[in-house]
Amino acid sequence: MKTFSILFLFIGLSVSAQIKTLALWPEGKMPNKQKSDEKEVINKGDIRWITKVQTPTLEIYIPPKASANGQAVLVCPGGGYAGLAYDWEGTEIAKYLNSKGIAAGVLKYRLPGSASVKENFKAPLQDAQRGIRMLRANASAWNIDKKKLGVMGFSAGGHLASTLGTHFQEAFYSAIDETDSEEIRPDFMILIYPVISMDTKITHQGSRDNLLGDHPTEALEKQFSNDLQVTANTPKTFILHASDDDTVPVENSLRMYKALQEHDVETEMHIYPTGGHGFSLANGMYYLQSWSDRLTDWLRNLN
Structure with missing residues (x-):
């Protein structure tokens, strides 16, 4: 019994040592920040829901x-x-990826409606660009190949992921340290029931309004319609959506797929007939829950 207790203690320490939380920005160096009395809110219901992010x-x-x-x-x-x-769409996904030998960094990013943000639409992308740079800067310590580093996003997080994958020509903030010498282009994208377009005919209106405001310019709407930003240098992409998604229309993924194909970007897309929106790993949802196997196969093929 004593031997087993020591073994379990060792296993527990080993597992906990594999998870760490790091501040994205050095103290006093966060870009696009303004002073406010706003406090971060964490609701620990069925889903851990975080709003008003103050410390990404x-x-x-x-x-x-x-x-x-x-x-x-x-x-x-x-x-x-x-x-x-x-x-639901963060730490549980990271655990799944770990089970396949893949390192993961869950991004707690600032939200554009925060009173602590100056230019609303820039904050999420600034945090995403810093996040991928941090993964690359620590690649050796975390057993990561810098050329095998991608981004994955769900719903509005899918919009952020596709923004990172189509807006890598320049950083949205000025360099603050050595980490910012790292590349911001992801090597691949994984877009799960993603918001892609800001076109009011197909967008998720809440995501659009929260990111761009109620009356964005036509130029800003086009800039963040990521199907319009695809080039031949856009990363390889995996797309997943359900046809009956009544929150983010499947047309978002279809437009992205079409744009990627037109630019000869290697792409795999899976459209399921049912599943709705926000199903995450789809555990218990019959054959839909096998979508993660399709992703695992695709990721293995990248290697």
Whole structure:
């Protein structure tokens, strides 16, 4: 019994040592910040829901070195740019990726409606760009291959992921330290029931309003319609959606797929007939829950 107790203690310490939470920005160096009395709110109901993010972080999940395959994913939870479904589309996803030998960093990013943000639409992308740079800057310590580092996002987090993958020509903030010398282009994108377009005919109106405001300019609407920003240098992409999604129309994914195909970007897309919106890993949802196997196959093929 004593031997088993020591063994379980060792296993517990080993597992906990593989998870760490890091502040994205050094103290006093966060860009696009203004003073406010706003406080971060964490609702620990069925889904851990975070709003009014004040201290953006990167929660790192590192698989054991023996099983690490070198891949890493920056995970962007969704929430309509109003909040973050932090465990449902964040930490639970990171644990799944770890089980496949893939490192993950869950991004707790600032939301555009925060009173602590100056230019609303820039804040999420600034945090995402910093997040992928942090993963690359620590690649050696975390058993990551810098050339196998992608981004994954759900719903509005899918919009953020696709923004990172189509707006990498320049950083949205000035460099503050050595980490910012790292590349911001992801090597691949994973877009799960993503918001893609700001076109009012197909967008998720809440995400659009929260990110761009009620009356954005035509130029800003086009800039953040990411199907219009695809080029031949856009990263390889995996797309997943359900046809009966009545929150984010499947047309978002169809437009992105079409744009990627037109620019000869390697893309795999899976459209399920049912599933609705916000199903995460779809546990217990019959054959829909096998979507993660399709993703695992695709990721293995990238290697």
